[in-house]
Amino acid sequence: MTRPLLQSLAEVHVFDDTPGFVDLGVLHVPFDSMVGDGRVEAKLGSSVLRGERTALIADSGSGKSSSVSYVLGPTAEGVAPILVQVQSFERDAAKAEKIADGVILSLERQALEASAVLRGTQVVGTEREVTRRTTRTSKAGGGLSSWLQASTARQIEEQTSTYEPIPLDAKQDMIYQCLVPIYNDDLVPVFIFDDTDRWTVSADRETISGFFGEGLRWLAELEASVVVATHRRYLETEGAGPALLEFLDSRIEIPRVPSPHHLGRILERRIEARNGIGGIEGVLKGWRLEDVVTSEAVDELYVQYESGASLREVLKFAHTALVEAADIGAEMITGSHIRIAVRLWEPKWLDGD
Numbered sequence: 001m002t003r004p005l006l007q008s009l010a011e012v013h014v015f016d017d018t019p020g021f022v023d024l025g026v027l028h029v030p031f032d033s034m035v036g037d038g039r040v041e042a043k044l045g046s047s048v049l050r051g052e053r054t055a056l057i058a059d060s061g062s063g064k065s066s067s068v069s070y071v072l073g074p075t076a077e078g079v080a081p082i083l084v085q086v087q088s089f090e091r092d093a094a095k096a097e098k099i100a101d102g103v104i105l106s107l108e109r110q111a112l113e114a115s116a117v118l119r120g121t122q123v124v125g126t127e128r129e130v131t132r133r134t135t136r137t138s139k140a141g142g143g144l145s146s147w148l149q150a151s152t153a154r155q156i157e158e159q160t161s162t163y164e165p166i167p168l169d170a171k172q173d174m175i176y177q178c179l180v181p182i183y184n185d186d187l188v189p190v191f192i193f194d195d196t197d198r199w200t201v202s203a204d205r206e207t208i209s210g211f212f213g214e215g216l217r218w219l220a221e222l223e224a225s226v227v228v229a230t231h232r233r234y235l236e237t238e239g240a241g242p243a244l245l246e247f248l249d250s251r252i253e254i255p256r257v258p259s260p261h262h263l264g265r266i267l268e269r270r271i272e273a274r275n276g277i278g279g280i281e282g283v284l285k286g287w288r289l290e291d292v293v294t295s296e297a298v299d300e301l302y303v304q305y306e307s308g309a310s311l312r313e314v315l316k317f318a319h320t321a322l323v324e325a326a327d328i329g330a331e332m333i334t335g336s337h338i339r340i341a342v343r344l345w346e347p348k349w350l351d352g353d
């Protein structure tokens, strides 16, 4: 590997640990391919098509969003993914009314997004945009709303535009009316609750158990799949565990990355996705991972993973090590760059204790 190339990889943040939702799926290395069975992506894909409600269980930074985006991203067939944001609900997340508001808001947002693209804000599809994004987003309207046809988007916009304070059953009816054109397009609506990890920091057990209980329960009456990213800790939250069991048809545990080799594949995928993009044009021809990161460096990263760092943290270490290596003009990332990166992120080390 050459110095300028390592520098370009650093400049494009090739090991970005927080890609946007759609890019997560593009960079995803299927857990099924690592563990050798169909317990994750294949199972998620088939349960949503069957209209089931699924919990994706893992700690923060372990691949829940990545798996959801891979399975339900813009190229997924037969599904209409609706990404519901719970972040603004805070304590109200236990209330069905609030969740219904969130569902309506996301339907409205995605319809607007799709209409804008379909109306020919095709600028999104210009070559420059395409190359800047890594990904499948290159498709016109290739965002999460690409399943939305013009007429469906219009109907949803009509439904949701009349929105004013109304009781829960009227909200539910409004949601049902939005789903009708989706059914007519032969798609299974999938409500995705992916940003639930935030409660690990702030929320009390009533919020968590309420969300998994009353908050979500009414969704079972709709003909729709539901995918809920579920922090492992929530299962132990009093009240939440039983509520989950009642509401959900299937549980998918995100497995651990089984070996340094597989961690290497995750790094490799990120470089691969950037190949030929953003100044790295052509330079990476015939490259191998060992030309960028030594196997000792990957082993070091895996040691961190084994000792409790999440995948997200491991990628952060990898990025910092890359910047470090590029800064000092190295030709590849070595074990010592990783060790430096880990120490830079380690507050204990900085504090001197």
Ligand SMILES: Nc1ncnc2c1ncn2[C@@H]1O[C@H](COP(=O)(O)OP(=O)(O)O)[C@@H](O)[C@H]1O
Binding pocket: 016, 017, 018, 019, 024, 027, 028, 029, 030, 031, 058, 059, 060, 061, 062, 063, 064, 065, 066, 067, 197, 229, 266, 269, 311, 312, 315
């Ligand atoms: N199977 C995977 N293949 C490639 N990257 C992954 C995989 N699983 C996780 N990642 C990466 O690790 C980071 C954390 O994953 P994420 O899905 O956001 O975790 P969670 O949603 O569980 O908090 C992201 O940068 C993501 O791209």
Ligand SMILES: [Mg+2]
Binding pocket: 061, 064, 065, 066, 194, 195, 197, 229
């Ligand atoms: Mg997530």
